[in-house]
């Protein structure tokens with residue numbers, strides 16, 4: 001089945017069309033290929049189709065795939081996008097390049113303390129509960145500046161920006177609102193002097209709205225690998 005390369009081509013075309021509409025260079029958006037629940041050979045197919053940046057939700061599943069794809073390790077970037085418990089921080093600090101789902105200062109401190117010296121700093125986004133859903137993880141918007149100021153002082157992590165999973169919305173306008181709110185929050189951090197540049201937002205259903213509002217990383221699973 002050649003569906004994964006075809007699907008990637010279609011996602012790349014969606015990103016290009018949105019970048020054109022937003023008058024942004026297509027290189028300003030990174031496609032993070034979300035491989036959760038799909039096997040290492042699916043990741044390898046995406047690699048063969050040119051993809052290099054992969055996202056995983058579950059730590060142990062990710063580690064298993066990294067081992068199966070160890071021959072590609074130098075060429076791949078692995079991002080953790082799923083919830084992170086305190087007892088998993090060491091293995092994450094030792095194996096991932098990025099973590100998008102940091103929602104407590106304590107987790108950032110542990111990741112910094114546990115990041116091996118021979119690796120570059122762990123790239124980090126703070127997850128924001130931008131739609132204010134009770135069940136969702138993430139910092140409340142009004143906590144973000146305080147936590148961000150602490151995280152930038154940690155030696156072995158580098159704060160890059162913000163991540164959100166907005167509440168699903170069916171219209172384009174409704175999809176844009178939470179993405180705009182996350183962009184405004186990033187701009188607030190920038191005005192406060194923090195050197196942040198990353199907006200991790202937009203998935204299969206809403207990547208166009210996210211790109212129009214400034215997403216620099218879109219996280220796409222279903223449109224590439226199919227339904228989970």
Ligand SMILES: *Cc1c(COP(=O)(O)O)cnc(C)c1O
Nearest residue numbers: 034057081203204219220221222
């Ligand atoms: C699963 C997941 C995605 C990908 O979602 P799709 O709708 O399959 O594209 C993106 N971000 C996070 C945090 C996820 O858990």
